[in-house]
Amino acid sequence: MTQPFDDLRRYADDLAAEVSPFTAQRAVRSAMSPDVRRPRKAVVALVATGLLGVSNVALAATSDAAVPGDALYGVDRAYERVFDFAGFESARVAERLQETGVLVDRGELGMALDLVQETLTKVLESDDPEAEFETLVTEVENMPDAVADVVFDGLVNIAKATATSDDPGADVSEAAQQLGRQLRELLDQVPDHAGPPEESPSDTRPGVIIPDPGGNQP
Amino acid sequence: MTGESGSRTGASGWPPSRTHIERAREGDPDVLGSILLDGFPRLVAFYRGMGLSKADSEELASEAVEGMVKSIRRLREPDAFEGWFWTIARNRLRSRLRRKGRVERELEYGPVDDPESIVMARQEHVAIRVAMERLSERDRQILWLREVEQLSHDEIAHRLTMRPGAVRVAVLRARRRLTEIYESETESTPVEP
Numbered sequence: 001m002t003q004p005f006d007d008l009r010r011y012a013d014d015l016a017a018e019v020s021p022f023t024a025q026r027a028v029r030s031a032m033s034p035d036v037r038r039p040r041k042a043v044v045a046l047v048a049t050g051l052l053g054v055s056n057v058a059l060a061a062t063s064d065a066a067v068p069g070d071a072l073y074g075v076d077r078a079y080e081r082v083f084d085f086a087g088f089e090s091a092r093v094a095e096r097l098q099e100t101g102v103l104v105d106r107g108e109l110g111m112a113l114d115l116v117q118e119t120l121t122k123v124l125e126s127d128d129p130e131a132e133f134e135t136l137v138t139e140v141e142n143m144p145d146a147v148a149d150v151v152f153d154g155l156v157n158i159a160k161a162t163a164t165s166d167d168p169g170a171d172v173s174e175a176a177q178q179l180g181r182q183l184r185e186l187l188d189q190v191p192d193h194a195g196p197p198e199e200s201p202s203d204t205r206p207g208v209i210i211p212d213p214g215g216n217q218p
Numbered sequence: 219m220t221g222e223s224g225s226r227t228g229a230s231g232w233p234p235s236r237t238h239i240e241r242a243r244e245g246d247p248d249v250l251g252s253i254l255l256d257g258f259p260r261l262v263a264f265y266r267g268m269g270l271s272k273a274d275s276e277e278l279a280s281e282a283v284e285g286m287v288k289s290i291r292r293l294r295e296p297d298a299f300e301g302w303f304w305t306i307a308r309n310r311l312r313s314r315l316r317r318k319g320r321v322e323r324e325l326e327y328g329p330v331d332d333p334e335s336i337v338m339a340r341q342e343h344v345a346i347r348v349a350m351e352r353l354s355e356r357d358r359q360i361l362w363l364r365e366v367e368q369l370s371h372d373e374i375a376h377r378l379t380m381r382p383g384a385v386r387v388a389v390l391r392a393r394r395r396l397t398e399i400y401e402s403e404t405e406s407t408p409v410e411p
Contacts, residue, residue, distance in 0.1 A: 004400035005365045005393070007346040012366040014343065015263035019276070024258040027280040028251050031287045 231256045239296040250290060254283050260367070261307055267350065267362050268311060282310045304363060305377050315355075345403035349396045357392035364389050 234242075234253045242250040261282055265275035285306045293302050350358055360378070363369045371389065375382040 004346060004349065004397050007343070007400070008350070008361070008365055008396075011343045011346050012263045012267060012362070015266045016259035018272070019259040019262045023276055024255050027258055027276070027283055028254045030280065031254065031284040032247060032251060 232260065233300050236296045239293070239299050242290055243293055243296075245291070250287070254286060257286075257303060258283060264307060264362060264366075265311060267366070268355070268358055269351070270311075270314070274314070278310050278314055279307075282307050285310065300367070300369060301373050301377050304367065304369065308359065308377070311359075345400050348403050349399040352399050353392060353395060357388065357395065360385065360388050361392045361396060365393075 231252075234256065238249050238253060242253055258279055261279035262272075262275045265278050266272060270278065286303065289302075289306070293299065350361075353361065356378075360374060363374050363377075364371075369377075371382050371385045374380070374389075375385040378385065380388070
């Protein structure tokens with residue numbers, strides 16, 4: 001029985017053929033113009049404003065209490081590196097983001113998500129945090145949508161907490177931990193990372209290594 | 219998209235060659251523009267196949283193309299091109315559907331929802347449209363990526379964060395469901411040649 005699928009392909013062909021060349025050219029030309037209006041701008045602005053408006057110390061202090069196996073352990077480790085290396089260069093952030101994309105392409109979502117966490121901390125410390133954050137958002141957009149959805153929703157929740165709360169430290173902590181839990185649940189569904197409970201006391205995610213920004217292994 | 223031979227013939231320039239992808243990544247605007255021009259109608263077809271109107275589909279495809287222009291340099295491996303392309307496409311769709319809300323979306327997907335479209339009015343497509351309409355959103359996307367775009371099970375699994383085995387099962391189930399509805403429709407409504 002191939003007819004419905006042949007029909008589906010013919011239907012797709014006809015739908016594609018109905019697009020006028022002019023419409024396609026206009027869209028591509030607009031997309032390639034340097035002053036193109038960037039999508040998700042509102043999300044970027046909301047999150048960047050929220051994140052940049054709160055003291056980094058709040059998240060750092062919250063995550064500092066994390067122990068191996070906690071949702072915020074990755075953030076904690078990343079913050080350690082922030083202080084260890086006393087600042088970040090933009091190029092290094094971009095490099096980490098590119099690595100994230102490669103890891104996602106290879107299906108290594110655990111490492112990719114760790115890099116997102118790590119990069120987020122770098123964004124907060126960057127000389128041009130808004131630009132760096134937009135880069136992060138673009139990179140997340142290229143991830144499998146289930147991952148992207150969780151990360152975006154988590155970031156927006158964190159931003160809202162920082163923007164509206166009287167006690168941003170606590171609310172950021174709650175939102176960040178929720179993001180951590182969601183990412184962990186997501187990781188458990190990924191073939192490469194699903195498996196029995198952690199054997200090593202040092203980390204609960206098998207096979208997940210948090211790359212060191214300075215090139216040193218933790 | 220060329221009938222039964224599908225999208226892998228290369229005759230229509232899709233998917234683009236490794237050489238073209240490499241040149242696009244290296245910043246050749248002509249090559250990138252050419253790839254996106256070939257991809258734009260596929261994006262519009264995909265969005266319309268998922269139930270969006272022609273106008274919404276073209277708008278969403280434009281947004282997807284913008285995202286691709288921004289991120290093409292981060293595509294390090296040309297072999298990952300199609301996965302990258304359809305991930306951006308699907309992410310845009312998910313964002314749009316979330317904003318519009320399920321109720322409005324379901325209302326929008328109907329056999330006569332787009333009077334400006336000649337394709338939508340064609341009797342020959344009614345059965346397949348109705349069948350697609352009755353599938354779940356996920357099954358619709360899986361079937362489209364598999365049957366129209368001919369992505370591999372592994373590619374679909376990776377992009378949907380599913381196990382390849384689960385994708386195979388989902389494809390089989392969606393194919394069976396589509397076939398049942400399609401046959402039911404064609405029996406009750408004779409298709410004109």
